[in-house]
Amino acid sequence: MTRTIVITGASDGIGAASAKQLHDLGEEVVVVGRNPEKTARVAGTLGVDSLVADFSDLAQVRELAASLLERYPRIDVLANNAGGVFGERTLTGDGLELTFQVNHLAPFLLTALLRERLLESRASVIQTSSAAARLFPRFDLNDLQAEHRYSSTTAYGNAKLANVLFTKELHRRYGDRGLSAVAFHPGVIASSFGSTSDGPWKWLYGGPLAQRLMTSTSVGGARLTWLALGKPGVDWDPGGFYANNRAARTSRLADDPAVAKSLWERSAILAGLEG
Template identity: 50%
Template sequence: MSERAIVITGGSDGIGAEAARQLRRSQPSIRLILVGRSPQKTAAVAREVGADHFLADYTRLDEVRRVAADIRSVADRIDVLANNAGGVFGERTVTVDGNEKTLQVNLLAPFLLTHLLLDPLRAGEGGVINTSSASARIVGRVDIDDLNHERTYAPMRAYGDAKLANILFALGLDRHYRDQGINAAAFDPGNVRTNFGAENNGFLTRLLYRTPVSKLALIAPEKGGANLAFFLTGKPGVDWQAGRFYSQTRLASRRQTNKQAFDEALVEEFWRRVHSLLGITQN
């Protein structure tokens, strides 16, 4: 039997790097493939954990297409894809692809990457884990007619919307690809003490992530990494359930979940709109 292969995006720092370290310790034979934006950081973590690594800037969808081809060139099967890369940004910025930056980095790029890796996912265990956030419940509200925030924009609102969209993305994957062996879920790793928000100078972001308050209000990167590693080492249908949203490693309650995640018509329309934005064929 081939060794298990796990792809972690956002693998150069934060919970992605921590999860990779923990996976290497717990499953020495596992094949790790890391995707990051920083050449130096990504290479350093890859050397540390003995992983293949590739670079991609999610603000450019052509780089997502290239990194998908790179991954396919070294792995004919993928057991779990961790869509973990993301971030919150400052002023509204439009990418070269014509999309609002927060939406593209947190949703459109991982959505496209997953689409391009469906064949190796089908050949493996087919796990897809989307990193969401408590922001999805607190400030998230997907406006299906304004996904790119052309009418209204605020950094944390755009981030919360994108993290809610990650949940809808997982639900759509489950609905459309479960019978093809794809097992998708989303999870909130907890409020983790990382470099999150480095490009956002909002008062609350600075207070929580760049002052001593972070040690009191946020969990350690090792804990956030362990929460991600739980899904990467576990078996869908046994350790975690496809088509569900988790708070850390426990099924999220209805109170912990944005009510839009229960709107099946919205999930379906969201699925259609994102395919249209990316110009890909809908399953």
């Protein structure tokens, strides 16, 4: 049976690569991106549906969820792949720190709004996280907006750790109802990922050695594809974190259920949900 697979952040990078791989394997892929022209180009090349949403605007996330619910009676895989690393601390129109909102809060909200459809479909929810969740965070539940201490690297590490915490709490809350959640590190990908940042991130992703030293988008995309195609509990463990298609270590904080529960509750308030 052909499955419906929704991939956010699919207008380029590993999202676009995975969309092509899954489409070529016969799956029904829905391409979601921020940039209308790039999103339409990827979808048009594949001949698949597309939707546009800027995750720095939570109203657009709500519109995206409504459109998905209207169009698709099943959603078998939701790949929360959109994200980014940014420069100076910036507030969105929602009054929230940009890195936290785009990488964590927007996908948290989208998943919550699609929850009943995902449960009905016994779906997999895949979170594109990063090894930065273990390497760079200074995670503080009382400073999720980085008002007191900010750097682009720390903000990104905190957001990627939030992805893992969200994955584990999603599994704890809904795993017994058939929803499977997993997070993964795609590799250090040779893409435009760091173009909106400054300092070491911009040099790393845009420097002369980037293409030579980094993982290709096709390989990074294949890691997302592997999870999307895989059978939870057989090919990968729900609630887990993966790198190179193998279970991997992440921050010790990710294993603290109290932290995951508190992050969930605070995220629900920030996203305007009841809980």
